[in-house]
Amino acid sequence: xxxxxLSNRQALCKITTSDGYSGWGEAVAENAARPVAxxxxxxxxxxxxxxxxxxxxxxxxxxxxxxxxxxxxxxSAVAGLDQALWDIKGRxxxxxxxxxxxGPTRDSARVYAHTGRSGDAGDPVLxxxxxxxxxxxxxxxxxxxxxxxxxxxxxxxxxxxxVATMRDAVGDExxxxxxxxxxxxxxxxxxVLPLLEPFHLAFVEEPLRPEHQGMIGELVHASSIPxxxxxxxxxxxxxxxxxxxxxxxxxxxxxxANGITESFRIAAQAETYDAQxxxxxxxxxxxxxxxxQLAFAVPNFHSQxxxxxxxxxxxxxxxxxxNPEVLRxxxxxxxxxxxxxxxxxxxxxxxxSRVDDGALAPGSPVWAHQDGSYAEW
Ligand SMILES: [Mg+2]
Numbered sequence: 259x260x261x262x263x264l265s266n267r268q269a270l271c272k273i274t275t276s277d278g279y280s281g282w283g284e285a286v287a288e289n290a291a292r293p294v295a296x297x298x299x300x301x302x303x304x305x306x307x308x309x310x311x312x313x314x315x316x317x318x319x320x321x322x323x324x325x326x327x328x329x330x331x332x333x334s335a336v337a338g339l340d341q342a343l344w345d346i347k348g349r350x351x352x353x354x355x356x357x358x359x360x361g362p363t364r365d366s367a368r369v370y371a372h373t374g375r376s377g378d379a380g381d382p383v384l385x386x387x388x389x390x391x392x393x394x395x396x397x398x399x400x401x402x403x404x405x406x407x408x409x410x411x412x413x414x415x416x417x418x419x420x421v422a423t424m425r426d427a428v429g430d431e432x433x434x435x436x437x438x439x440x441x442x443x444x445x446x447x448x449x450v451l452p453l454l455e456p457f458h459l460a461f462v463e464e465p466l467r468p469e470h471q472g473m474i475g476e477l478v479h480a481s482s483i484p485x486x487x488x489x490x491x492x493x494x495x496x497x498x499x500x501x502x503x504x505x506x507x508x509x510x511x512x513x514x515a516n517g518i519t520e521s522f523r524i525a526a527q528a529e530t531y532d533a534q535x536x537x538x539x540x541x542x543x544x545x546x547x548x549x550x551q552l553a554f555a556v557p558n559f560h561s562q563x564x565x566x567x568x569x570x571x572x573x574x575x576x577x578x579x580x581n582p583e584v585l586r587x588x589x590x591x592x593x594x595x596x597x598x599x600x601x602x603x604x605x606x607x608x609x610x611s612r613v614d615d616g617a618l619a620p621g622s623p624v625w626a627h628q629d630g631s632y633a634e635w
Pocket of ligand 1: 439463
């Protein structure tokens with residue numbers, strides 16, 4: 259097993275077996291790439307000498323074998339190794355991962371695009387460009403910046419205006435979603451969400467910080483807007499809380515929530531609450547491929563996030579795989595991946611050439627309110 263840290267947002271692991279198979283996983287938590295890589299190396303000690311095929315048995319050891327468990331560092335390390343084990347299993351058996359999970363359940367998977375980085379205004383010009391490229395679901399974070407505990411009527415009016423501008427820009431045939439990044443609290447959300455009802459949003463994401471997820475039921479009942487969350491939850495037991503509260507969409511990150519193995523179960527769990535799966539993925543093409551394998555395996559798939567520019571073959575993130583064309587959407591959908599394992603071929607030479615041994619730039623900024631106190635990004 260070998261780890262490769264490329265940045266604070268991208269790191270990979272590779273498992274090679276004694277009979278010549280190899281599998282890749284994307285093992286990273288944004289802002290903690292090296293701690294996750296260290297945990298991957300620790301956990302890989304459990305795998306040395308083992309048969310890689312009984313993944314669920316190995317997964318139990320990876321998750322529970324160290325006595326202490328849970329959280330993003332462990333969850334991301336297990337996720338990377340779990341993806342690599344599924345990649346190996348698919349290659350040994352000559353099948354894509356979704357076939358091994360009982361699929362396919364569909365022929366193509368809907369992906370969505372961002373129309374403004376978090377903190378920027380949602381950009382109506384970019385939104386129209388994305389629609390022209392074929393996307394039917396767009397996500398944005400309009401003009402948020404640091405949000406006060408309860409902001410002014412002027413802030414609320416600007417925000418509602420920005421959402422109206424985006425709806426006007428794309429029309430009613432396109433789905434729109436908003437990511438709040440945990441910036442609103444209960445009080446502000448209860449005030450704002452009912453005002454957004456006329457725009458018929460596909461969902462609003464993470465209105466609350468993850469430590470407040472236990473109260474998310476209050477927001478489910480505050481408006482008719484579907485609530486989505488889960489990029490900072492890592493296990494079924496954490497998803498049970500928000501599903502019982504009535505969220506419509508769960509968003510485990512297949513590189514944080516203990517891998518394909520656990521995310522598949524989270525999808526099945528969500529199905530019993532009439533909720534759908536929309537995996538979080540601001541990461542690279544290996545995580546995207548692992549996420550798409552789930553899309554083709556579960557019945558209750560909603561949509562797939564992605565941030566690599568899949569319309570630009572020279573996009574930097576895609577340079578680490580040799581077959582980027584398999585991830586390219588047509589009309590906003592990616593065709594079923596048919597290659598073995600995760601379905602992407604990692605270019606190991608390219609990965610090695612991108613390894614960064616120096617100081618890593620932060621994976622996300624730290625924000626402050628006007629008085630200097632901490633503000634959610
Ligand atoms: Mg998000």
